[in-house]
Amino acid sequence: MSNSAAKAYHLVKKAGHLEKSRLSRWRNTAQKMVRLSETYTDLSNDELLQKGRLLQGKAKSGIDLNKILIESYALVREATFRALNIKHFPVQLMGGIAMFEGHIAEMQTGEGKTITAVLAAYLRALSGKGCHVITVNDYLAERDSKEMGKIYEKLGLSVGCILSSMEPDERREAYRKDITYGTGTEMGFDFLRDRLKKGASTRHSRNFRWSNPESSDDKTPVQRGYHFALIDEADSILIDEAVTPLIIGLHMPNDAATVNLFRWS
Numbered sequence: 001m002s003n004s005a006a007k008a009y010h011l012v013k014k015a016g017h018l019e020k021s022r023l024s025r026w027r028n029t030a031q032k033m034v035r036l037s038e039t040y041t042d043l044s045n046d047e048l049l050q051k052g053r054l055l056q057g058k059a060k061s062g063i064d065l066n067k068i069l070i071e072s073y074a075l076v077r078e079a080t081f082r083a084l085n086i087k088h089f090p091v092q093l094m095g096g097i098a099m100f101e102g103h104i105a106e107m108q109t110g111e112g113k114t115i116t117a118v119l120a121a122y123l124r125a126l127s128g129k130g131c132h133v134i135t136v137n138d139y140l141a142e143r144d145s146k147e148m149g150k151i152y153e154k155l156g157l158s159v160g161c162i163l164s165s166m167e168p169d170e171r172r173e174a175y176r177k178d179i180t181y182g183t184g185t186e187m188g189f190d191f192l193r194d195r196l197k198k199g200a201s202t203r204h205s206r207n208f209r210w211s212n213p214e215s216s217d218d219k220t221p222v223q224r225g226y227h228f229a230l231i232d233e234a235d236s237i238l239i240d241e242a243v244t245p246l247i248i249g250l251h252m253p254n255d256a257a258t259v260n261l262f263r264w265s
Contacts, residue, residue, distance in 0.1 A: 023094070029070060030093035036074035037087075045082070045154065051075055052155030059126035069100065072123045075155055080115055083150035092116045100124070104234055113232065118148050121230050125157055125178045129227035133181045136233045136241075138163050144232075145181035152179055162186045171222040184237045187223075188246045194221035196248070196261075 040048065052075060055068055065072075073096060077088045088096070092112050095105040096119030107113045117133060125131035135141050145161035152159050160174030162182030171190060174180055197219055231237050 026094040026097045027090065029097060030090040032070050033073045033077065033093050034090060036070060037077040040074065040078040043078075048075065048079060048082075048154060049156055052079075052157070056126050056128070056156060060128050065100075065123055065126070068126075069097070069123065072126065073097075073119050076119050076122050076151065079151045079154040080118065083154055084115070084147070086112075086115060088112070088115060088119070093119065096120050099230060114144055114148065115151075117230055117232060118151055121179055122152060122155065122157065124228040124230070125152075127227070128178065130175070130177075130224060131179045131227065132187060132229040133179060134184045134187060134229055134231045134237060135181065136236050137183060138186075140232070141181040141183055148181075162190070168218075168222050172220070175223050184231075184241060185246065189248070190222050192246060192248050194223055197221055 040051075043051070051071075055072055055075070058068055059065065073088075073093055077093070081087045089112070092115065095107060095113075095116045098105040099117065099120035100123055105116065107116065121131050121133050133144070135144065142161050142163060145159050149159035157178040160177030160180045162171055162174050162180060164183075164186055166174070174182075175190075198221065
């Protein structure tokens with residue numbers, strides 16, 4: 001059953017009640033993921049990695065990610081068990097589906113938010129365009145990148161982490177990874193510094209283009225562009241921290257280019 005057909009089926013099943021139909025569909029999909037993941041228990045680590053690489057190939061070819069949702073989450077569930085001796089519960093798989101579809105998933109402390117986030121981050125990172133996982137502080141960013149990195153690496157993806165103490169070359173390397181952990185503040189300041197490196201000309205103000213991520217010099221942006229971001233503690237980052245602006249102070253001549261930059265900002 002296609003994704004659109006599944007949505008229609010569960011909407012009719014729940015008499016048009018959108019929230020109930022969504023939960024019904026997610027629950028049904030999560031059960032399929034659990035059943036499929038149980039068939040992966042006899043695979044060797046190399047066979048599991050090979051399945052991960054096959055999914056990467058499909059995603060990079062442009063396939064609709066909904067078509068590999070069940071298989072990818074089942075793989076993550078098995079890889080998580082091998083890396084951390086933990087298996088996702090159906091409710092965590094449902095949370096992962098919600099985040100993949102762009103919803104906010106509310107979970108209490110201790111309910112496994114970190115491993116739930118791995119599901120959506122993994123699937124979105126398969127295309128090779130980069131996935132940012134944004135959290136509230138350096139400690140959590142470093143801890144999660146190391147712990148969850150064990151899961152991603154079993155499936156063939158690379159993981160980086162942005163810390164406040166890092167130099168530009170280190171940041172550039174971390175952003176090149178398939179999945180990059182960091183705080184909203186650090187990633188925000190990296191954006192601002194990159195924007196200043198590119199200059200304030202009209203040519204860049206509306207049609208900003210990122211440089212070749214393989215190059216590295218003082219003029220090269222550290223970020224390689226944006227594809228998908230998953231925000232941990234969304235209420236803290238998007239509400240509490242959002243009241244504090246990110247400001248970089250520089251001594252610059254009051255020329256036309258600078259004025260244009262201020263207008264763009």
